[in-house]
Amino acid sequence: MSVASTRTAAVQTGTIYVILFAISSVHLMNDTMQAVVSALFPVLEKSLHLSYGQMGWIAFTLSMTSSIMQPVVGYFSDRRPAPWMLPAGMGLSLIGMAGISIAPSFLLVILAVVFVGLGSAIFHPEGSRVVYFAAGGRRGLAQSIYQVGGNLGSSLAPLMTIFIFLPLGQTGAIWGTLLAAAAIIILLRVVPWYKERLNLYGKPVKRAAKTAMNENDKRERKVIGYAMFILIMLVFARSWYNSGISTYFVFFLRDTYNLTNQAALVPIFLFSAAGVIGTFFGGMLADRFGRKKVILCSIVGSSPFALLLPHLPLAWVYPLIFVMGLVLFSGFSVTVVYAQELVPGKVGMASGLITGLAFGMGALGAVVIGEAADLWGLTRVMNYTSFLPLFGFLTLLLPADRRDKV
Structure with missing residues (x-):
């Protein structure tokens, strides 16, 4: 069975929204647990x-x-899904959540965080x-629904800090265990459907992938390697900038x-909230206009806002940072689909x-x-990081979309 026929068989089943929203809700809970870590920073800064x-x-x-573990898990799960x-x-x-809530020192917080990272x-x-x-047949939209859950979970970090961790302190992290328990309950309903799909399409996909890769000549492999390198550079720029905003911009403000x-x-x-909206509509736009165009517009389009942000009066910070999040995150899920x-x-x-990599x-x-x-001081460093979205111009070097080959 060819890659195209495998995809056609999957497309004929239609888009299963119940499953998409279920796995997106678990993604929300997973990334909310990760957001607990950054949400605790203002508390840990003082308590520890x-x-x-x-x-x-x-x-x-x-x-x-x-x-480190995600591509390793992905490699083995492609060969033997579990x-x-x-x-x-x-x-x-x-x-990990339980450990963070009671960790009395920096090193024990690190240990608890390892469990959260492995779970993710x-x-x-x-x-x-x-x-x-x-x-x-709606891969851009489907990936966006999935990523919206994750981005929404990440966006809850400031609210958790305001309403949970500043009043309750570090012990408030124990509420994260309820998120994990709820996610497990939902996954126990998803897993049987997932097993059924693997029985129908899992083996043909693996055979098709092997055939497809055997038919690629050296030039094709170089093109793929080159494109992946460009994607890595784009992920680098977006992730570093996002890290600067989500982790340290609160202290700058x-x-x-x-x-x-x-x-x-x-x-x-x-x-973060704007990122949720941008992620959803970015996938829809990519299905209509193409992955490469949306990736380019998302990163390059956010660069003027990033350059202005550290120099604005406070009243202008609010609308500008919202629009910037909307634009920057519109290409997040699209990058994953392009790589697939x-x-x-x-x-x-x-x-x-x-x-x-993100x-x-x-x-x-x-x-x-x-x-x-x-x-060197936070103000100077935040000014330097504002240039990172300019790396988005590298998107122009990416090959055209390959939707016809998937």
């Missing part, structure tokens, strides 16, 4: 006397644990395969405009590589920005 650099290392641990890994990953996250690393590649089977922690978190929430179409049949590995690059960015802020 952390520096910017130490907070960067916590973010680095979470993201790198997830990013639906049981979905609830197992949530179980690890549950342990296991969930994402398998979750992307569930989305692939449920997408039918607090110090520059003399805001309270609660007030400084409002623009961060607007940025570059390497047909390797859904888990492509998804794990791109989303894993976490990993963000983690490295958190450490570098934090250490640089300790050394």
Whole structure:
């Protein structure tokens, strides 16, 4: 069975929205648990006397644990899919949430965060395969629905800080265990459907992928490698900039405009909430106008806003950061779909590589920005990071979309 015929068979089933919304809701809970870590930073800064650099290392641990494991899990799950890994990953996250709530030191927080990162690393590649089977012919929209759940979970970090962690402190993280338990319950309903899809389409997809790769000549492999390198550079720019905004911009706002922690978190929430909207509509636009065009417009289009943001009066920060989040995140899910179409049949590995890189690059960015802020001052570093979206012009070097080959 060819790759095209395999995809046609999957498309004929139509888009299964019940499954898409179920797996998106689990994605929301997974990324909300990850957001707990960054949401706790204003609390941990005082309770454990952390520096910017130490907070960067916590973010680095979470993201790198997830990013290193995601493509590894994706590679093996492409060869031998394991639906049981979905609830197992949530179980690890549950342990991590409980650990964070009681950790009395920096090192024990790091250890607990490792469990959360591993749980996320296991969930994402398998979750992307569930989305692939449920997408039918609307892969951009399906991936956006999935990613909207994750982005919505991430956007809750400022609200959690305001309403949970500032009043309750570190122990408020125990509420994250309820999210993990709810996710496990939902996944126990998704797993039987996932097993059925694997029985119908899993083996043909693997055979098709092997055939497709055998038929690629050296030139084709070079094109794929070149395109993946460009995608990595784009993920690097977007993730570093996002890390600077989501992790440190709250401190920039607090110090520059003399805001309270609660007030400084409002623009961060607007940025994240706009990202949820942008992610959803970005997938719809990509199905209509093409993946490459949306990726280009998302990153390059956000660069003027990024350059202006550190220099605006406070009243202008709110609308501008919202519009910037809307534009920047419109290409997030589209990048994943573009990567999947570059390497047909390797859904888990492509998804794990791109989303894993997003976490990993963000983690490295958190450490570098934090250490640089300790050394040179946060204001100067935030000005430097505003140039990162200009890397989006590299999108012009990407090959044309390959939807006809998937």
